[in-house]
Amino acid sequence: MSLVVKRPSVQTSGERPLRRIWRTPAARTKWFWLIGSILFYVAIYVWFYLASKAQGDAAPGNDPFRLFGILAYVLVLSTAAYSLRRRFVRSLPGKVQSWLWMHTWLGVITITIALLHENYAFVTNSFVTKFSDLTDTYWAGLALFSLIFLVISGVTGRLLDLWQTHVIAREANTNGVGIVRAVEERILELEYTVERLCAGKSELFKKYCMQALGSGNLQSKFPAIPVAERSDFQNAHDTLVTRADLLQSCRRQQRARLIMRVWRTTHITLACIALLVISYHGVMELLTNVFHIIAAA
Ligand code: HEM
Known part of the structure; x- marks a missing residue:
């Protein structure tokens, strides 16, 4: 949540005082990441479509569907890298806000690519009926659903952020004092x-x-x-x-800030759990079925 204030630079006597304008700063990178992510997803979808037609059976273990899984994992890690820029390695290039746009749009397409990896099976026909449906194939189902919850939580947070920033900006504009x-x-x-x-x-x-x-x-x-x-x-x-x-x-x-703090804690907790689950699935699949370092269970 960020706000900037635009103050009138000169105010000559007799002029009506200009109203303070509180607004969120715009980032051009928003469009870069949005358009880049859409184009990337469209390209992957065309590949998925052609491969599904050619192979008939779109199994997650066969290429390119397996590759989509690896790509989704790389995208999850790239999305989480936002935390590096924001918290741990602040010297990384680019504004935090630009990284947040990267985080947002890569996060959204990650889920669409993860769904291509399993050919939408979990959400269209192979529904979960027992717990082992989630834990089979190195927690594949848990990995997908934790990613879905995480992305839903992220989108909810972005909407809440817009709303609560608006609340703060409105208060700051109308109370005659500010934040x-x-x-x-x-x-x-x-x-x-x-x-x-x-x-x-x-x-x-x-x-x-x-x-x-x-x-x-x-x-x-x-x-x-x-x-x-x-x-x-x-x-x-x-x-x-x-x-x-x-x-x-x-x-x-203060209430608007508290709402955002509670949401942020929830999203970060979900992100940590989801990263563990997704990493278990991703790393085990890489070790067994991609690099054949250990034998599949
Ligand atoms: C692969 C999926 C995702 C992962 C692994 C992930 C992970 C994280 C992590 C670890 C943070 C904490 C950053 C920090 O403060 O250190 C975070 C913050 C945040 N995420 Fe996500 N996230 C994902 C998807 C999304 C999506 C899809 C959105 C929005 C559409 C989103 C919106 C946000 C926002 C608004 C913040 C707070 C930003 C801030 O206050 O600096 N996230 N996320």
Whole structure:
């Protein structure tokens, strides 16, 4: 989730203040990875189609269907490489956002290529009826379904990210202050203002303000404030209203961030499990049926 702010550079007196615009930065690489992935998938699909027609039986152990399995595994590893750029080897070239587009589109076509590898059997005719259907052939079924869940979780996250980024951008645009940290600072300033206004005032004045500061809500019924304090009370009340609005905005933005954090933890946990399962299937197939290093079970 990322946001940039475009600030008006010069603002001459008398001009209407320009509205701050919060928006997500665009990446040109998005189109590169999208179009590249579509073209790549189309080429593989044409190959799949011709080979299926020629061979009649599209078995995952025969080439090129076996090759599609290897390709899907390479794509899974390439998709996971995003984590390297984001976390472990930050010196890798390219922006993180571009890597995320690579991650997104390679992740999506990985599943379509994995389905070509097994000729759509698991999802069209060879349905899972017992647990061993998932664990046969070095966990082939588990590998496919964990990949499906992982990609669904990834797509869900991208959609959630769009939605929650929009929520934060809308709040930042309309609360008059900006994103969470700026809002928190402003709330603190407003609290100091109210405390200053309370100094030396009647008990009713102080009680009303402290109650509002403590709960974040304002009592609809005004107390009987002495006439001499009414102007300051009006100021304090307006400040408390602004603070209450900012508190709401801050909470909405924090909730949006929390949703994304929970989703990210779920996706990463799923990714670790899926990588283990897919790697077991991929490596065992490579060792037994491709390189013949160990005998097939
Ligand atoms: C082969 C399938 C996939 C694997 C192995 C995978 C793995 C991962 C891993 C390991 C991370 C954590 C990166 C980090 O923070 O270190 C991650 C993050 C993420 N993935 Fe995936 N993922 C896959 C598919 C997808 C797909 C298909 C999408 C979207 C359509 C997606 C969207 C995301 C997003 C939005 C993040 C968080 C990015 C961020 O906050 O930096 N993933 N994924």
